[in-house]
Amino acid sequence: MDLENQRRVKEFADEFGPENVVVVVGASEGEAAGLAAETVEAGDPTFAGPLTGVQLGLACYHICEPQMKEEVDADVYEDQVGMMEMVLDVDDIVEEMTSIRDEFCKYCG
Amino acid sequence: MGILAGKKIVVIGDRDGVPGEAISACVETAGGEVVFSSTECFV
Amino acid sequence: MKSVIKGTGYVLVHTPDMVLENGSTQTTEKVVNPESEYLKAIPSHLRSWDKVVSYWPNQVYIGNKTPLELKEVEEPWYDKDCEGADRYGKFGQIMPEDEFYLLMQVCDVFDLIDLEKGFVAGAKEAFAANKVIGDDLVALVKEGVEEADIKNAVENEHAMPLVYEGKLVGCVKRAHEIDVNLDAHTMLENLVSKASSVLALLTVVESAGIAKEDVQYVIDCCEEACGDVNQRGGGNFAKAAAEIAGLVNATGSDARGFCAGPSHALIEAAALVQAGAFDCVVVTAGGCTAKLGMNGKSHVEKEMPILEDVLGGFAVVLTKNDGENPEINLDYLGRHTVGTGSAPQAVMQSLVGDPVAAAGLKFTDIDLYSPEMQNPDITKPAGAGDVPASNYKMIAALAVKNGDLEKADIPAFAEKHGIMGFAPTQGHIPSGVPSIGFLRDELLAGNINRAMIIGKxxxxxxRLTNLFDGVSFMIQKNSGEGEAAAGGASEDEVRGMVAKAMREFAQSMLDAAE
Structure with missing residues (x-):
């Protein structure tokens, strides 16, 4: 994840409390989505950014996961994400995100 | 209780997946407050 | 009258040492994690010259193979050699790093680049033998300096090192002591961009079969900025490169738009020709050092070679309609506007759906789409997917919504109307334009009727706006509208003759009535 984005995530977790922050990603593949989730839950796996060694455990979802789709207004979702739902490998994304959350998320309900 | 409602939302979109602004538009309808939205680019 | 695509030039520069010295992923790592395993692993993951030349996507980029042939090669491609590979191709060439350092020095008119004497002596012959380098440029190669002078400049005077095969062979000095816009880092990036653009210009003049004197305007569409503290992006890469390339009758300017830059520039160039402002316009761009090894961490982690080891460059010549070459159609442009938004379907609708509808066509009437042509060998292991393939799926999904296609036919649509990605991830370089050479050949051969170039x-x-951007245009088989101008009477002239005959006829009737 971009170093500046990591810095912002860390600041928001400090400011609002990690239990009040949710990260929503839009990565194009399961692996990249999983890397982003791992970064904000278990720390930067590439050891490059401000989240290196910081286990925030934030709740993190991909916008194409069913939990997100369920909560978002259906028309808006269709307009904004509908086509990408057809294009992306949603099953792969769900699998990656679920496994990262199961292992590292401290604030996932 | 929902995941997004009443929460501070950080959006990390992807230029070749779903961009930040599109995600923001979605999560706002679920009662989340977007505090930061950006879009990453790997190409 | 529509402009035509007279020729294209595509060049790559193999720069393995610049991956380590100048790629932003690596320079960042040196700051935040100087002892990292990644940095240590890089040298053993860099490809040899032979491997780079025989790499399938590179052979497609310079025109020795077609994207259609690439489609038949099983992925991944990095572990397969392309038979009969050559550093020179129909569209251009791959230049090795030592020749390129000499070209950079030739492009440096402010004595900022010093090269070591022995290095110059060793590389000069090959430089002079390069197919597009003329005696005028060879004459500009300086003899070189002592190694100690280069070391001193790098260690004590903020110069950026130029490294060849792991050895310090030169440096780029700062052009100002305080102004960051002229520091050594910026000057190196700008001189690299300029030199690779010059190489593309020299290539395209040859491949289009025009004289250097014919070029009247050059538009540069790279993603760098040149200027000083008082005008940071003043410009003008276009004219600076045109000068070295010997385009004596050309003026020019820079067009910018991130990766969409080339598409914007081509539309502008086509408009300039169609309007009659200039008869011959060249769109050009050089490569970008910062993006070298951008996804190197992923490649090393997956025990692959670092595939982002080449700079890219391209140039396209547009001229008045010659009745033969493929035309750029400005009647139906795709444009992502301020109001379009960033939802992927809105973006694709604006760039593909709207112009297709405006032209009264179906999605399937566009024979081939050329969106972002990033090489999937590079992007897939980095988790960015197959970018062109996703674009085809998006276009197909829109076609389904439009009723032009059945949902079950989405994969077949992508297969039939898509072009395999083969361009290096150099930002603006892969954006729509790499296919123009191939598409021009296909249009000239009559294999296809029309294609769409999409830049995003x-x-x-x-960080000045949250907006996305993009423009698209169609290229098509020559309609013959230029033939009249070249040979017989033009449309306007015919109209004038008919009007004159009608007036004379009316007058004769009036005369008869009197």
């Missing part, structure tokens, strides 16, 4: 740009990276 991530404006939000500049």
């Amino acid at each position: 740009g991530s404006l939000f990276l500049g």
Whole structure:
């Protein structure tokens, strides 16, 4: 994840409390989505950014996961994400995100 | 209780997946407050 | 009258040492994690010259193979050699790093680049033998300096090192002591961009079969900025490169738009020709050092070679309609506007759906689409997917919504109307334009009737706006509208003759009535 984005995530977790922050990603593949989730839950796996060694455990979802789709207004979702739902490998994304959350998320309900 | 409602939302979109602004538009309808939205680019 | 695509030039520069010295992923790592395993692993993951030349996507880029042939090669491609590979191709060439350092020095008119004497002596012959380098440029190669002078400049005077095969062979000095816009880092990036653009210009003049004197205007569409503290992006890469390339009758300017830059520039160039402002316009761009090894961490982690080891460059010549070459159609442009938004379907609708509808066509009437042509060998292991393939799926999904296609036919549509990605991830370089050479050949051969070039740009990276951007245009088989101008009477002249005959006829009737 971009170093500046990591810095912002860390600041928001400090400011609002990690239990009040949710990260929503839009990565194009399961692996990249999983890397982003791992970064904000278990720390930067590439050891490059401000989240290196910081286990925030934030709740993190991909916008194409069913939990997100369920909560978002259906028309808006269709307009904004509908086509990408057809294009992306949603099953792969769900699998990656679920496994990262199961292992590292401290604030996932 | 929902995941997004009443929460501070950080959006990390992807230029070749779903961009930040599109995600923001979605999560706002679920009662989340977007505090930061950006879009990453790997190409 | 529509402009035509007279020729294209595509060049790559193999720069393995610049991956380590100048790629932003590596320079960042040196700051935050100087002892990292990644940095240590890089040298053993860099490809040899032979491997780079025989790499399938590179052979497609310079025109020795077609994207259609690439489609038949099983992925991944990095572990397969292309038979009969050559550093020179129909569209251009691959230049090795030592020749390129000499070209950079030739492009440096402010004595900022010093090269070591022995290095110059060793590389000069090959430089002079390069197919597009003329005696005028060879004459500009300086003898070189002592190694100690280069070391001193790098260690004590903020110069950026130029490294060849792991050894310090030169440096780029700063052009100002305080102004960051002229520091050594910026000057190196700008001189690299300029030199690779010059190489593309020299290539395209030859491949289009025009004289250097014919070029009247050059538009540069790279993603660098040149200027000083008082005008940071003043420009003008276009004219600076045109000068070295010997385009004595050309003026020019720079067009910018992140990765969408080339598409914007081509539309502008076509408009200039169609309007009659200039008869011959060249769109050009050089490569980008910062993006070298951008996804290197992923490649090393997956025990692959670092595939982002080449700079890219391209140039396209547009001229008045010659009745033969493929035309750029400005009647139905795709444009991502301020109001379009960033939802992927809105973006694709604006760039593909709207112009297709405006032209009264179906999605399937566009024979081939050329969106972002990033090489999937590079992007897939980095988790960015197959970018062109996703674009085809998006276009197909829109076609389904439009009723032009059945949902079950989405994969077949992508297969039939898509072009395999083969361009290096050099930002603006892969954006729509790499296919123009291939598409020009296909249009000339009559294999296809029309294609669409789609450029997209991530404006939000500049932190001035959250907007996305993009423009698209169609290229098509020559309609013959230029033939009249070249041979017989033009449409306007015919109209004038008919009007004159009608007036004379009316007058004769009046005369008879009197």
